[in-house]
Amino acid sequence: MAKIDYEDPRYYTNRELSWLDFNDRVLEEARDKNNPLLERVKFLGITQSNMDEFVMVRVASLAKLIEVKWDGKDASGLSAEQQLKAVNDKAHEQLIKQYTTLNRIILPAIKQVGIRLLKVTDLSEEQYQYIKGYFHDELYPVLTPMADDSSRPFPFISNDTLNLSLRLSKKENDKSLYATLQIPSIFSRVVKLPGDDNDFILLEDIVKQFVDQLFINYDIQEVSTFRVIRDMDLDVAEEDTSDLLKKVQQQLKLREHGQVIRLEVDSDISKKLRKRLVRELETDEDSVYEVNGPIDLTFLGKLASAVTGHDDLKYPPFKAYQAEALNSDHNIFEAIQKHDWLMQHPYDKFDSVVEFIRQASIDKAVLAIKMTLYRVSGNSPIIKYLGRAAQNGKQVTVLVEVKARFDEENNVHWARQLERMGCHVIYGLVGLKTHSKLSLVVRREASGIRRYVHLGTGNYNDVTAHFYTDIGLLTANNDIGIDVTNIFNMLSGYSRPPYFHKLHISPKGIREFITDRLDQAIEYAKAGRPVHVRMKMNSLSDKDMITKMYEASHAGVQIDLIVRGICCLKTGIKGVSDTIQVHSIVGRFLEHSRIYIFDFDGENQVYLSSADLMTRNLNRRVEQLFPVEQSDLTQRVLDIYSTMWEDNVKTRVLDADGTYKRVDRRGRAPLSSQDYFAKQATKLVEEQQSESRKQNSNQFQPMMSPENQPDPLSDEDQDGGNEE
Structure with a gap:
């Protein structure tokens, strides 16, 4: 049997032409009377x-x-x-x-x-x-x-x-x-x-x-x-x-x-x-x-x-949800000690991420804050709180990526501003952009030093968080904390740790990890064992990654891809990509989250990442890929992916002829995943408000004397509200 040349140019779509196809899908939204x-x-x-x-x-x-x-x-x-x-x-x-x-x-x-x-x-x-x-x-x-x-x-x-x-x-x-x-x-x-x-x-x-x-x-x-x-x-x-x-x-x-x-x-x-x-x-x-x-x-x-x-x-408004344990009335570190928290923006408020940094800036037990910034808003509350933390005597280290395309001027401005406020600002590694989304808070507690971490798929930008879909994780997992500490040491110094416990870092690390998982999937398929690979990203253009997917498909691995923008992979090539399906969702929000799921005979391994499968992300950027291990959160990511895969309103399916076609909805109830998530968030908010009203109606609250009333303009109260 002749060996298949997975690098045959006929098996690839030009990157630039694929991008123009994406923009045409955006144009279709302008023409859609719905x-x-x-x-x-x-x-x-x-x-x-x-x-x-x-x-x-x-x-x-x-x-x-x-x-x-x-x-x-x-x-x-x-x-x-x-x-x-x-x-x-x-x-x-x-x-x-x-x-x-x-x-x-x-x-x-x-x-x-x-x-x-x-x-x-x-x-x-x-x-x-x-x-x-x-x-x-x-x-x-x-x-x-x-x-x-x-x-x-x-x-x-x-x-x-x-x-x-x-x-x-x-x-x-x-x-x-x-x-x-x-x-x-x-x-x-x-x-x-x-x-x-x-x-x-x-x-x-x-x-x-x-x-x-x-x-x-x-x-x-x-x-x-x-x-x-x-x-x-x-x-x-x-x-x-x-x-x-x-x-x-x-x-x-x-x-x-x-x-x-x-x-x-x-x-x-x-x-x-x-x-x-x-x-x-x-x-x-x-x-x-x-x-x-x-x-x-x-x-x-x-x-x-x-x-x-x-x-x-206009689009009907929806209410973004925020768990009470993560708001300004509660100690966010106590909440993270109990268990991990997953947030899907914009359906979950970005306020929880801002609150994480705000509380760290004023918490007496916090010793240090370390953070990567790729793109921030023009009036970023996070910048303000990092400055406040430095002024409060905390060790604050911020990596500002001054080469972030079209945000260079804004980021140079914030780098200077952070330095003036007393933060230690670094600019990353020679020849690499730092695109990872990481925050580390180091806190001294009764049991010793504890690390709190936020990892995300999107930028620390409180404005775009309202219309970009991204997923973030708050955790106090010790192994993840050690890994993130090592990443910051790598970014600010010379050392690269010999291994990471939980995280995978590009350059090299994410490519090696996904290649290993696809090799494992190939072995499962060859042994006749069930295996299913699901991925979601903004763009898929790396030739080696596509070649490996073709090899996996040839072996019989089922691969489902949700790719919003560029996709250089072709579907429906006999013996090469028969088992690969590609969906693209273009709708009210810009799909920005990156999800990588590997199902080996019913055992699901779920990962989130800052990286797309593009050569620049895998070879020339510092990116992170991290696991979601808490069982309820793993299931939530699986449910999020499944809902998006079943979307039949905003989804286009990549056909074997290279065109994107709407889903045939005959006999099926319409499902727009973004509308579904927005309605789900609104429902959670209304249930939360209803529960709060019930509790308040059963409580007798003594009136405070005037001298004990909180100052509405005090620094802490003023900054503790929602950033809507």
Whole structure:
């Protein structure tokens, strides 16, 4: 029997094209009439922000490979030139679909319910006078026209800014002159018009209407909107980390001048003006996108938020659950001593994680706090509490990953802030990003030193925790505590421990662990014993991991995968991937949790991780994979996975032909896993509130004397509330 070549390029989907397929699934949500209308508006905006980041990083990387004449091929057998051509072709198709969705579906639908995005010609006299006044009073003093002639060269165009390109002439002759004008980003792009209705106009349309006021004694021949997306990938050469902050700051300045990767122009731009922009911006023809509508659809998120009086067109609110033992009225360390706690965000409040750090910052028994930060919010309560802990005399060590893509500036700011507050800040290992999500609290107790740990699949970001699904574990398990201590020693010093008791760490460790488990699964299958592998992740692109899955499938191992985004694996290849199924869930929340389950003849081993099965996560990042061993929590993770696998509303199934298809729901009750978890959380909250009311009704509470009343503005009480 011929040996199967599991690395055959025909068995792999190109990574970039697979990402574009994912963005198309997001676009489907904008077209899905079962979604609330204003949420569909937001989904269309999300497809734009997704695309912008993809172009800034991934398409830019392909352009660099071509520039250095890289002669390699990806797993699917495509050269860099072939990939860039295929990506541009598919992106052009997607752009047409985006604007067809906007013009034929979204705008008519919102108009029907009294929400209008107007052009100047649609305005009432009152509205016209309003924008005229707005232009003269607000915009005119800020706008800066830039002439483009022999004495004044074509100006630098910043990344992701809206600009007008103008062709004009003097009153006395017809010679064409040129100028550019940036639409200022300090103003809201979506301008609410006067009146009771939800009428809006875009900022650039106001500027276009009165742009002649900036060019007195000239005739405006043509005005066209354009935008450039530049190479924004950060390239920091690390010999050591002693001046890493300075290097990152230098690169942030250089990045603003990266090569133009994509040029978007109005579809009605003249050939003359288009040619001029292409020449001045040094853009390839394939990278020019003609847009039939407002350039840059990210404004749609702001439009949806600006609408008033239409809560019925948004997702219904739900109540996130928080166990009472983990709130500010209880000692969180006593709760963790009793047993482990599992939280699935956003259905479980992220407040419990914030509370863990808050209580550690003021607890007299706490000696030290150690934490990794990859992405945090702009006004992070966790940063505040880490600073407070340092000021309270605790040893605080924070690893801030200053190379976290597009959060570099924010993280440099927080690194400096933490240092000023007395925290010891470190920046990780040379050549590696630290992507692991770890918190360690060291506490002196009557029985001795005890370690408390939080491990998570997602960032310590109190804002994204409301719409990213992630799972976290709070534990006082001694072996896990020792492992996490060793990880921090590895990050801050030189030593790498010879082994870990419970955790698996990349680089190398997670790859080796999953490979070993798949080898074990292969042995079970060959022996005719039941074996089932289930995994959930954001992306699956590592060739060696896919090769090992193909080998396991060939041996008869059943493999179920939930992969939200990129999936380079192909299903349904005879003798190679017959037993592999791939689902993708795109819905109200961004699926971000990583789950790895190995069922060996009924014995379930359940793990959570910060890592996807991508080469960068397995080889070039510090990541953690950790077990869930407490039986009730193990069962909860199994139930979470099963519910998501049975989802037949938001799930798409990867077909053998490479397309994603909706689940056939005929004869089956609809199940949206995200809706199910939200309703389950709301039910738990209502039961908790009901129980609390019962207890309070049976208690007689003496009134406190005025001098014993708690100060509502005291530091502890003020910070103990929910971070909603």
